[in-house]
Amino acid sequence: MDRWQAMRIFVKVAETESFAEAARHLHLSAPAVTRAIAALEEVIGARLFVRTTRSVKLTEAGGRYFDDCRRILADITEAEAAAAGSYATPSGTLTVTASLLFGQMYVLPIVTDYLDTYPAMTARTFFVDRPVNIVEEGVDVAVRIGRLPDSGFTAIKVGAVRRVVCGAPAYFEKHGVPSNPAELKDHRIAVSTSAWASPEWRFAGDQRVVIHPTLHCNTNEAVIATAQAGWGLTRVLHYQVGPALLEGRLQVVLSEYEEPPLPIHVLYAEGRQAPAKIRAFVDRAVAALRGNRLLN
Template structure:
């Protein structure tokens, strides 16, 4: 048995919670994954997983072994990368994910600057408005908006954004400015039905208002464009409407009722053992995003 490979398979099964999914990710057969874990359990002399028809969960011994495996594998990868020179010099492909509009507006310019700085690198962006499993998708670095669950990944805060209510000045001149969140029920509301959308909008102090939108749009861009045209009010993250605000095309209202800002983090799995390509991008992204006045 190749213990190095078996440890890699074990860690991936622990992360995915699935033998079949691990097999797909590692381009192996499901029986081969099962045999590898079984051989590892025989070698160690302890059960690593509790298997049911619906789930695969770590045993107590498996949880302890997972921590040790991650440390050992990271040390081995660092040693190999150092010997090959890739730990010191960015090489290869860098895959980045972020939400669609934030990625296009703020991450893509950093990526192109990074590729200009390191001509031997190539890049891949994955900008989508849904949660992405960075392990399964083969992502090196993620930029996340919102509070993070405990994942064991390295997270660096680079800024924050506000969730705001906005509309065109001409709309407010005609229909008046809402003074409380409940006043939104008297206005034409344009709501996004994207993956992050909710029919219940939250405000300061935990106040919640159920919105019955006059118009529903399947993208944030469409709802913002409709509000910019003066047709109604919408909710957006302040960075999304930065250009329209600067041009005077949109106006933010109910600022005193806004909920606390949402943090922005750069997230990556390897921590201090990250290869040079990741560390170089993270350093650049932290600097650029923290300097962006729209995000602070």
């Protein structure tokens, strides 16, 4: 096995922390992956991984070698792609992930506009309300809401969203407007079990209110529809009710008690060495999301 292929295998094992997962991603047998790593360790003269029955972790030498291998492989990929033209013109398939409702409302229009601009491209969206591992699940670009853990990915902040308590004007005319979080106990509450499983709502100043919902729904769309119908109050992310707020179908209350907004980032792995398909989409997404007044 040549050195370039062995380095590719080493990097994939380090990223997945698993010989079996690396073999699956690279369409190799597990013994072939094991032999490649053993050969590298023999050539280098240092142990690259600490192996246990439950995990595979880089040694100190392995960590330094991992950084160098990623840089070398990225340079090779860039050179090959430049020769093929893919760094000049978007080509291939782009995979984008975001949370379910945010993806449908704000990311999908960017994707379709992107495909209209680059008709040779195809795209795959992966909108789910769970963290997605960009490397393991083959994602090119992620749009994430919330504070990000440290990683080697490039993250561009494009906006922020608030958690808001809202209801229909007709509801407030009939039941009054709560003037502080403690008064929520006097109101009918609908909650989404998929997003807000905790019975405790937090507000600024470390205020915490235990909510006793009258209605539990399994989707955000259902609780939003219930609030718009004037049945009760709910708490959702601001972007989820943006159009309803602009049109006056819902109004926000207790805004002075809100916690700090959650940041929105566009996240991708390759940084400045990203191929044209990713760079073109990121530029478009950053401009569109930053320009959306509901997200800023």
